Amino acid sequence: MSDARPIGVFDSGIGGLTVLRALRACLPHENFLYLGDTARLPYGTKSAETVTSYALQAARLLVRWGGVKMVVIACNTASSVALGPLAQGLAPVPLIGVVEPGARAGVSATRNGHIAVIATEGTVRGGAYVRAIHGIAPEMTVSQTACTLFVALAEEGWIDGPIMEHAAQRYLAPLFSESTAGAPRPDTLVLGCTHFPVLAPVLANVLGPQVRLVDSAQTTADAVVGELRQRGLLVAGATSGRVNFMVTDSPERFVRVGPVFFGAPISPDAVETIDL
């Protein structure tokens, strides 16, 4: 059995390209249709109601117009606040978010049971990582903080140097102080926003080798492979899959800034502008 329909990947903009990159590496023969809601980004500072309504519109478009066989919500904010309504709205098309795989990666990585999470305002406020981690391992201690500026720094390409270093110190110092509520210092940092993997080298440098950094891109890709296999939805064949992109704003900025996250050039010919 072979199912050549594309896998839909949705993000508020360009951060989700880090997840698409991991998916491509695991599933080189699959076709992908990536939708970035660039006209309305960022989602991270917006309310749960607004994010849910935007994400539903986008995911429905991937299913109805794009004919995708599965939807991956490659946006932590949307995964945090909208996964329930999305699963309901898209059924029976399978849906995978990035929060549950990220939480699972954090639980696997920690040795002392104290996990730190950095994310957008919306993800932190919604508390989805805390719930997901405690759903897997209720005995864990979870500390989290919103790192709003990291999104802008990543998009500006200022991913190293003194500005990024100072910002990392300012956000992370309170999280990694010696005694948080009697727990040991966190030994694991979950990157709870798909923009953040490009900042990992500086974060690792600021935190030192005792702290493990985990992001949800790889574990999400693993979860997608498992789900497709179980449902018999994998594509067969040895040809390289295609990647097409849809954006809601003009593609100029997406094509210019996107490669930082995707790790490869993005051809303007592969990008279509749509209305949501």
Add this chain to the structure above:
Amino acid sequence: MSDARPIGVFDSGIGGLTVLRALRACLPHENFLYLGDTARLPYGTKSAETVTSYALQAARLLVRWGGVKMVVIACNTASSVALGPLAQGLAPVPLIGVVEPGARAGVSATRNGHIAVIATEGTVRGGAYVRAIHGIAPEMTVSQTACTLFVALAEEGWIDGPIMEHAAQRYLAPLFSESTAGAPRPDTLVLGCTHFPVLAPVLANVLGPQVRLVDSAQTTADAVVGELRQRGLLVAGATSGRVNFMVTDSPERFVRVGPVFFGAPISPDAVETIDL
């Protein structure tokens, strides 16, 4: 003659509150209706087409639903790319943007004829400040650069300290190097984004006393007073005017972050959430 209808003030989010603050100081008896399109901010990284379509929706709502007697576009990006279509779409309701007043303030301030402009990506790309300054004084040299991160820094409240200082140096150094195209070093910096006035102390510190900083808040307020007087639309009376706010996302963040820009607390009771 007295016209108690409110003055409509529109911005993509919260930066326009710096303009509203100047308007309130000049026109204490007027009523104001401020609309922040917080669900779709920021406009600064979006295309001209998208910004024009959003701004038209918002301005029409101010006129049709809010019954305003004038619309102030307190957003540089929207003023830069959408003022023509907006004036056409709202006629005969008078419309004032912030770019023309900002350009006028820059031309008045410079002594050596070289004006630097900092703004969002959208404003810089559209070139509206260059056109507006050359429309007033064609002999001027204008240099401009996009300072994308300043918006995030202002909204995070990181308006001083090493991160803001490093970012200011990084953005401003190329603009204020000794010899730009044979012209003298700029002696004037136009703050071409309504978020930037709260960053003025650090910018002044980085640039030194030889460079004058101008923003469009005060000159826009002056232009509004002139236009209302000329059309006989000023309110009469000695009572204090009311300010009401409408936002497109939930008001929590607007009420929390807005006072940095407005210079006064914002009561949640004065803020209504609407759909556009």
